[in-house]
Amino acid sequence: MLRIYYKKDRRLAKETDLESLREIPIESLIWVDLQNPTDKEKATVETYFDIKYSSEEESQEIESSSRFNEVEDELIINSNFLSIKEKGFAYCPVSIIVEKGILFTYRDDDLKTFGEAVKRIKASPASYINGYQIFLTILETSIDNDADLIENLARRIAELNQQLILRKKRSDEQFLIQISSFQNETMSLRENIIDKQRLVSALMKSSLFPEEYMGVLRIMIKDISSLVEHNKFAFERLEYLQDTFMGFVNIEQNHIIKIFTVATVAFMPPTLIASIYGMNFKAMPEIEWEYGYLLAIVLMILSSAGTLIYFKKKNWL
Template sequence: MIRTLYIDINNELKTCESPYEMTSEPRLLWVDMSEPTMHENLLLSQFFHFHPLSIEDAVSVRQRPKYKEYDDYLFYVFHAIDLKTMKPEEIDVFINDILVVTYHKEHSEEVDKVWNMMINKKDNSKASTSEIMFLTLDAIVDNYFPFVYELEDKVFSFKDRHSVDISTEVLIEETFDLREDLLLIRRTVLPMRDLVYRLLEGRIMPLSKKQKIFLHHINDHLIKQVEMIESSREMTADIRDNYISLNSFKMNNIMKILTIYSVIFMPLTLLAGIYGMNFDVMPELHWKYGCLGVWVVMLVITFGMIVYFRQKNWF
């Protein structure tokens, strides 16, 4: 689907489906290509005459957040997050002084939000392509917060798991799933933060004072999100290590108890084995009190070892 918004030299805002349908020369032109067909993709080359490499990046290959500079325009790759599938969605932006083209293969709520803002804008005299791009970038970054907050809430919920009858194996599995989600959002937010930082430093395009203030706002949000993500990753690592340590501690206690029982029964097993041999001539074999004597010896050994282990604080 293609939709076109343009502002003419009289600062009158108009909309149409295709840029071919414009009725006047635009001072500012925004073309949004959402879920475009193969035929609609031809607009990038036949109408706008973009460089084939930037068209390839937008149409064919999923890219990390980045920018490229061409002769008469800049090409940006932004990543939004789909809160339903929790997967990154690529939004490509072609921009120069009078033209901005947003290209995305999935429907974008962020672009819709900015589109409605421009439609309802009362004063179009100061509208610019950079404003559209920055508003889109701000909407994308703001939509990271629900995902980041949700993951942070999941991390904090682990502190209540001790009171729930749930196995350590399940907890460890949930922790690794949570770390996988954190890694996914981290792979999106970090490159976006680097891109915004380079924008803020003026290494890509010259910025006015107002634009720098706006980018500082976006950059602050990204810094906060990165800090929350890193904090959550550290907490999940601590949770994982704690549960592994707890499991090892329980296993060591079990092994210690079993070892103590084994050590206690070893001499008793030895005595039982000796007097269980089928020989006719053995000491005390035909003694009247032989069985009682063996029982007494075995009980003395048992209680003696228990007292010794207790004195050593082994259990």
């Protein structure tokens, strides 16, 4: 899908037809956005503007030179944006080029960040006069979305913590799986935030990015630093939650072992009595007792009861 945003009569217009690209004056263009485009759409945009989008492999490179580069009058940027899936977060690499005030973006997924950025742009179209402003709006929207994701994660962690304290609704295995899932989400968020932090830092050092927007970048870097701290707190809270969970498991296991230990010790005296009177010797004085069997039973009961009472007085039960 191709989206072309350009200035027209002091407002922001949009086209989606590839043929209309050549009819729009280049000085009016602001943003050319490719979302899961056809080969023809991608090739036409690259040829017409003499640019080259990064491949998916290049977009996923971790080297700083692959993430941000300046070539003559072009800013070449590769950044990962989070895409929310059923089983958690997934990375969507986005290839970004800023050349002569025109923003070019290439992505495969329909990202929430881009959708919300477009809503912001439509709310005040007259204030957007170049691609730098569009790019800053996308970054601001991405940071806001990351903040919302962290707040949502913190709320779910708090709910899980409450369930753990009450020991309701979940088995031990479910608790451990959920904690592990939250840890993976926290790490994904951290990687995404750090990626934006590196990008904004690089933009602040860039000689091609307009000086007039440096104030906005400085505010962004402060917001990102705040998100890093919140993310760190969420991860520490999950570690504490995991330690608490393991503590509960150990307490339960110790309680079970204690029950078996007490039962074993309580039955040791009766077992000794039964072993003695179960020996087959002729010269056993008690073998002729009329009430010998009853006495042995009573001794076994009393010995077990005495052991349990002793444990109770010692607060071992």
